[in-house]
Amino acid sequence: MRARLLALLLLTHLTACGEAPPDLAEGKALYDLHCASCHGLKLEGQPNWQRRLANGRMPAPPHDESGHTWHHPDEVLFGITKHGMVPPYAPPGYKSDMLAFGGVLSDGQIRAVLAYIESHWKSPEVLAAREQMLRGAKRR
Numbered sequence: 001m002r003a004r005l006l007a008l009l010l011l012t013h014l015t016a017c018g019e020a021p022p023d024l025a026e027g028k029a030l031y032d033l034h035c036a037s038c039h040g041l042k043l044e045g046q047p048n049w050q051r052r053l054a055n056g057r058m059p060a061p062p063h064d065e066s067g068h069t070w071h072h073p074d075e076v077l078f079g080i081t082k083h084g085m086v087p088p089y090a091p092p093g094y095k096s097d098m099l100a101f102g103g104v105l106s107d108g109q110i111r112a113v114l115a116y117i118e119s120h121w122k123s124p125e126v127l128a129a130r131e132q133m134l135r136g137a138k139r140r
């Protein structure tokens, strides 16, 4: 009974604060299932990810600190994951192997995957650079 009441209180609290915080365990499970085949189980990306493939497309970049995912604001990462590499994230007609997950994952699931990816950005240098980038992005 008490546990139920507590759960109810927690639920009311979460609802009152807007959306529930993204669930990292769910994010990892979704990442392993939907993203790891290209971006790597350890977020390491495809080998030689900075070199264009023979078909003219780019390989999947790492999502860890060695890549450039952290250079982008959350809205951009969300948009790319939901819609793929289409305008405004890429020029019109841009050909990419990155899939659009809009029909596969809910917005909440996309946020959970991105929160899982972001939980890998830990070094003070990357966190400071990201913070500065986000401040610049807001000013625009």
Ligand code: HEC
Pocket: 030, 031, 034, 035, 036, 037, 038, 039, 057, 058, 059, 060, 061, 067, 068, 069, 070, 072, 077, 080, 081, 085, 095, 096, 097, 098, 099, 101, 113, 114
């Ligand atoms: C079939 C392979 C494939 C899968 C699966 C895939 N991606 Fe990608 N992703 C790519 C490729 C290739 C790129 C590079 C696109 C380009 O530059 O043309 C990319 C780029 C991205 C970028 C932009 C990174 C940057 O720094 O610009 C994000 C964000 C991203 N993917 C997120 C995800 C997420 C989240 C998932 C899982 C839900 C996922 N991707 C699944 C192939 C894939």
